[in-house]
Amino acid sequence: xxxxxxxQASENEIVLSSRVRLARNVADIPFNSCxxxxxxxxxxxxxxxxxxxxxxxxxxxxxxxxxxxxxxxRCAMVEKHIVSREFIRxxxxxxxxxxxxxxxxxxxxxxxxxxxxxMANGLNLSEAYQICNMIDDVLDETLxxxxxxxxxxxxxxxxxxxxxxxxxxxxxxxxxxxxxxISRLTSNISKLGMTIRGTYGEGSNVIGSLYQxxxxxxxxxxxxxxxxxxxxxxxxxxxxxxxxRENLSKEKHRLEDMIFRSLGTLKYARxxxxxDFFETVSNLRLGIAMGYVDEISLITLNELMDLTGTATVxxxxxxxxxxxxxxxxxxxxxxxxxxxE
Amino acid sequence: xxxxxxxQASENEIVLSSRVRLARNVADIPFNSCxxxxxxxxxxxxxxxxxxxxxxxxxxxxxxxxxxxxxxxRCAMVEKHIVSREFIRxxxxxxxxxxxxxxxxxxxxxxxxxxxxxMANGLNLSEAYQICNMIDDVLDETLxxxxxxxxxxxxxxxxxxxxxxxxxxxxxxxxxxxxxxISRLTSNISKLGMTIRGTYGEGSNVIGSLYQxxxxxxxxxxxxxxxxxxxxxxxxxxxxxxxxRENLSKEKHRLEDMIFRSLGTLKYARxxxxxDFFETVSNLRLGIAMGYVDEISLITLNELMDLTGTATVxxxxxxxxxxxxxxxxxxxxxxxxxxxE
Numbered sequence: 269x270x271x272x273x274x275x276q277a278s279e280n281e282i283v284l285s286s287r288v289r290l291a292r293n294v295a296d297i298p299f300n301s302c303x304x305x306x307x308x309x310x311x312x313x314x315x316x317x318x319x320x321x322x323x324x325x326x327x328x329x330x331x332x333x334x335x336x337x338x339x340x341x342r343c344a345m346v347e348k349h350i351v352s353r354e355f356i357r358x359x360x361x362x363x364x365x366x367x368x369x370x371x372x373x374x375x376x377x378x379x380x381x382x383x384x385x386x387m388a389n390g391l392n393l394s395e396a397y398q399i400c401n402m403i404d405d406v407l408d409e410t411l412x413x414x415x416x417x418x419x420x421x422x423x424x425x426x427x428x429x430x431x432x433x434x435x436x437x438x439x440x441x442x443x444x445x446x447x448x449x450i451s452r453l454t455s456n457i458s459k460l461g462m463t464i465r466g467t468y469g470e471g472s473n474v475i476g477s478l479y480q481x482x483x484x485x486x487x488x489x490x491x492x493x494x495x496x497x498x499x500x501x502x503x504x505x506x507x508x509x510x511x512x513r514e515n516l517s518k519e520k521h522r523l524e525d526m527i528f529r530s531l532g533t534l535k536y537a538r539x540x541x542x543x544d545f546f547e548t549v550s551n552l553r554l555g556i557a558m559g560y561v562d563e564i565s566l567i568t569l570n571e572l573m574d575l576t577g578t579a580t581v582x583x584x585x586x587x588x589x590x591x592x593x594x595x596x597x598x599x600x601x602x603x604x605x606x607x608x609e
Numbered sequence: 610x611x612x613x614x615x616x617q618a619s620e621n622e623i624v625l626s627s628r629v630r631l632a633r634n635v636a637d638i639p640f641n642s643c644x645x646x647x648x649x650x651x652x653x654x655x656x657x658x659x660x661x662x663x664x665x666x667x668x669x670x671x672x673x674x675x676x677x678x679x680x681x682x683r684c685a686m687v688e689k690h691i692v693s694r695e696f697i698r699x700x701x702x703x704x705x706x707x708x709x710x711x712x713x714x715x716x717x718x719x720x721x722x723x724x725x726x727x728m729a730n731g732l733n734l735s736e737a738y739q740i741c742n743m744i745d746d747v748l749d750e751t752l753x754x755x756x757x758x759x760x761x762x763x764x765x766x767x768x769x770x771x772x773x774x775x776x777x778x779x780x781x782x783x784x785x786x787x788x789x790x791i792s793r794l795t796s797n798i799s800k801l802g803m804t805i806r807g808t809y810g811e812g813s814n815v816i817g818s819l820y821q822x823x824x825x826x827x828x829x830x831x832x833x834x835x836x837x838x839x840x841x842x843x844x845x846x847x848x849x850x851x852x853x854r855e856n857l858s859k860e861k862h863r864l865e866d867m868i869f870r871s872l873g874t875l876k877y878a879r880x881x882x883x884x885d886f887f888e889t890v891s892n893l894r895l896g897i898a899m900g901y902v903d904e905i906s907l908i909t910l911n912e913l914m915d916l917t918g919t920a921t922v923x924x925x926x927x928x929x930x931x932x933x934x935x936x937x938x939x940x941x942x943x944x945x946x947x948x949x950e
Contacts, residue, residue, distance in 0.1 A: 521937050525879035536873025538866035596862050 269326060272371035273570040280566055281557035282506050284438040284478070288347070288396040289385035290404055290494070291432035292424045293414040300379060304427045308361035308377045309584065315376050318410035319365065322403065331491060334359040340583045349387065349527050349575030379424045380432075382407065389570070391502060393435055397495045420487070427484075431491045436482035436496045438507060445477045445514030453505065461485040461499055476546030481505065507534045527555030531564075535606050540599040544576055545576055550586025560587070564606065575601050610667060610694045613712035614911040618731025621907055622898035623847050625779040625819070626691070629728035629737040631745055632753040632764045632773035641720060648703035654715050659751035660706065662742065668708045681924045688918030690728065692716055709901070713740065720765045721773075723748065732843060734776055738836045756837040761828070771831045776839050777823035780846060783895050784853030786818045792845065800824040802841055817887030821907045822846065851933070854899060868896030872905075876947050880933070881940040893911055905947065916942050 293299065294314070297307055316331055334342065334356065341577040342356040351364060355378045365374040375383040384403050386396040392554065414422040428434070444450055465480045466473045481502060483494045497580050515525055517540045530551035535588050537544075553569055555561040573582070585597055627635065634640065635655070638648055657672055671738040675683065675697065683697040692705060696719045706715040716724040725744050727737040763770040767777070785791055795805045802825050805816045822843060824835045857864055871892035878885075894910055896902040915921070922939050923930050930938065 301639055320870040521880055525940070528879050529874055531876025532873030533870055534873075536869040536876075538869050539862055588745075592862055599866070 269368050269400075271574070272369050272387055273389050273391050273574060274567055276567070277388065277450060278416075280390035282509050283391040283502060284389075284440060284570070285349075286388045286390070286392045286396050286435070286437050287379040287385065288393060288400045288433065288435045289383055290400055291380040291421070291428045291434070292384065292387065292404065292407070293422055294381050294493055295412045297381065297416045300377060301424070305345060305361050305376075311359070312363040312376055312380055312471075313593055314411060315363070315365070315374070315407070319403075321386070321407050324367060324372070327369050327371070329372070329536045330366050330368070332364045332366060334362040334364055338436075340579050340588070343579030344577060347573060349581055350385075352378060352383070353609060354379060356385075361576050362403070364390065371396075371553065372427065372598055379426070379471070391437065391499070391501050391506075393437070393495050397435070397491065401491070403419075407602065432496055433486060433492060434482055434497055436480050437498065437502050439479050439481060439502070439559075440477055440550065440553055441479050441505070441509050441549055442477035442577035443516045444505075444509050445474075447512050449508070449515055450479070453508070457481065457501065458484075460497070461502055462498065474569060476550035478546070478550070513554075517558065518570065524555075524560055527558075527560050528553050531555065531561060534602050537559050537599045539595040540576075541595050542576070545598065545602070549573065557592075566606065572602060572605055575605065610709050610783075612915070613710050613728055614730050614915060617908070618729065618733055620847060621731035621782055623842060623938045624732040625730075625781060625911070626690075627731070627733045627776070627778050628726065629734060629735050629741045629776045630724055631741055632654075632721040632762070632769045632775070633723040633725065633745065633748070633752075634763055634765065635722050636753045636755045638722065641718060641722065642765070644718075646702050649706045649778075652722055653702070653704040653717055656706070656715070656723065656748070656753060658925050659748050660715075660744075663747050665708060666711070667809065668710050668712070670713070671706060671707050675705055675707045676704040681920050682927070684910060684920030685918060685924050688917060688920055691726075693719060693724070695720060709811070712737075713744065715744070721751075721769070722738040731845075732778065732840070734778065734840050734843075736835050738776070738832065742832070743824070743918050744830045769827055771826075771828035771836060772830065774827060774835055776836055776865050777821050778839065778843050780822060780843070780850070781818055781819040781891065781894055781898075782820050782850050783891055784847070784857045786815075787848050788853050789856060790849070790853065791820070793948050794849070798822065798842065798846075799825075801838070801842055801939070803839065817891035819887070819891070836926055854895070858899065864899075865901055867894075868892050868899075868901050872896065872902060878943070881943060882932075882936050883919055883939075884915070886939065890914065895922055909946065913943060913946055916946065 286445065294311065297311060297523055312414050319329060322329065342359065344432040345351045348370070350366065350370060352375070355362060355375050361377055365376065366372065371387050373385045374520065386400040388396040392588055421432040423429050423432050441450065443452060457464050461484050463482055463484050465482070466475070467565050481498070483498050485494065503564060527549045530548040533548050534552060549569055552561065552564065553566065556564060556566055557570070578594065581594050583599065584601070589597065637650065638652060660670060663670065683700065686692045687694050687697060689711070691707065693712060693713045693716065696703060696716050702718055704717040707713065707910040712728050714726045716726070716864050725741055727741040757763055762773040764770055764773050775811060782791065782911060793944065802924070804823055804825050806821045822839070826835065826840050847853050871889040875888050888915065890910055893902060893905065893908065895905055897905060897910070920933060921936065922935050922942065925942070926938055
């Protein structure tokens with residue numbers, strides 16, 4: 269079965285992925301920080317039962333005890349944005365429910381009792397939200413959510429109060445970055461109640477010109493409005509990036525050179541650090557999006573990103589690797605993937 | 610007909626080329642700085658007549674008035690080490706005699722009346738000297754050389770007095786350079802009456818780890834001894850470089866990565882400066898010599914070097930080009946050459 273990031277999607281030249289997640293808590297159990305291990309285990313059981321009759325077609329759900337996975341596997345899931353870094357810190361009594369195509373991930377006993385996350389390729393917030401909402405409804409039938417008529421859904425951290433909804437898009441903005449327009453964008457976006465962050469969320473550096481845009485406001489707004497606001501801001505950023513790319517293409521030779529050197533590096537390097545990988549892939553993604561490169565597809569780049577995270581590479585080798593060996597194996601994986609294309 | 614640098618040769622993994630040149634002057638004509646233009650023209654005629662009956666098989670000689678060539682063509686010949694920079698500075702009344710395979714170049718009316726130069730691929734000083742000597746004998750039959758029983762051949766510059774012979778080899782020494790061993794080599798060599806210089810001779814920078822080793826002593830030594838001394842020093846440097854390469858190959862992953870990234874760059878870049886070209890070709894040459902790369906031959910690299918000089922690229926375009934266009938055309942030439950391989 270194809271993973272979500274292997275599927276065709278609209279606007280995927282600039283928007284890599286869309287993500288929606290809902291934070292939910294059950295009314296008659298204390299918040300996570302005050303729970304007993306027994307209560308955590310009971311919650312795992314209740315959620316498993318509640319999802320017993322969900323209908324997702326071929327996209328089956330798998331129920332995984334987090335401590336049944338080894339550390340490498342858990343870190344690989346963080347790299348792939350399937351679970352939060354916070355979630356894998358204390359794996360005991362935590363459960364992950366993940367769909368066959370990896371688009372749906374439900375963390376049980378994270379900061380909140382439930383974190384329901386749905387990912388989609390390209391700009392696909394509405395679809396992701398619909399699936400998230402459907403799962404939310406199914407769970408709501410069995411579990412009684414902690415809900416206040418005025419405040420909305422009660423959450424462990426007050427920043428999530430209300431809708432408990434966080435939606436985000438991962439955008440590739442090399443041209444805006446090239447022209448130094450990101451800081452202006454950041455300030456404009458914050459006025460609209462959105463925030464812009466590095467590749468791996470809060471406090472992380474930007475690598476490969478990848479920016480995560482997400483909503484900040486959860487109180488006094490409907491889930492649908494939050495999704496729509498983010499979608500409309502995303503479309504404005506897409507327009508700005510498209511304009512910047514047009515300006516970039518005025519220096520055609522230099523742009524082409526940067527793109528094709530990156531392609532050459534990806535096809536020939538024998539060692540590839542993670543940073544180096546993100547930078548060359550960023551150039552190549554730009555080259556594909558702008559029509560300079562047609563021998564490689566954006567979906568292949570998505571697959572490459574999925575294969576080459578530090579923990580994922582070690583997982584592939586079946587052991588922890590020193591940096592040199594890791595970079596060597598990463599380069600080999602990239603070459604094989606691009607040769608098959 | 611194959612050019613000299615397209616022929617197979619021994620030791621060509623480390624020695625790119627061998628060059629021998631003899632400086633000669635005719636007895637009854639003043640040195641170049643004191644000659645009239647009429648005398649220069651007469652000398653051109655005499656030399657042309659003297660070489661009329663020379664037997665070089667298919668490797669025919671062409672007689673070229675230097676001022677019949679345009680500036681680009683003349684600069685291209687300097688890049689290819691066919692003529693000296695000095696020779697093209699004042700093209701009037703100067704004649705170049707060049708063989709079909711470009712291995713033989715006789716400059717008439719350079720600093721000396723005659724500069725007879727023979728080039729060969731790899732380490733081939735003896736062969737180059739033999740041909741040089743044969744041409745020298747033929748010319749000596751007709752022209753009476755300025756010769757002194759004590760001093761030997763008289764030359765315009767006293768540093769050439771005696772044999773008038775300058776022999777040199779162009780060596781590729783990336784491993785000695787990597788380990789910082791070139792300055793020690795330079796000092797050792799100078800004690801043996803040799804000198805080490807950059808890629809384009811005296812005062813030029815080293816690019817692509819290419820070093821020119823040449824003899825300094827022309828007085829009190831036979832031509833044969835000078836050639837033999839240089840050959841034996843060259844062999845010692847080859848041994849030192851081979852040892853250094855073995856040490857270099859201990860960091861296998863890093864070495865391989867450097868080599869293959871350079872191959873990727875040469876195959877994919879859309880702009881290539883001269884410096885960039887020399888550096889990447891240097892890495893690739895090392896990779897071929899050490900057996901990492903087998904899809905490309907050293908002879909192809911020689912051909913590439915012949916095609917990509919700044920003036921040669923402009924000559925190909927038929928006009929002077931701004932740097933960006935030149936670098937673009939150079940990259941295109943490289944890609945086409947490597948794709949055909």
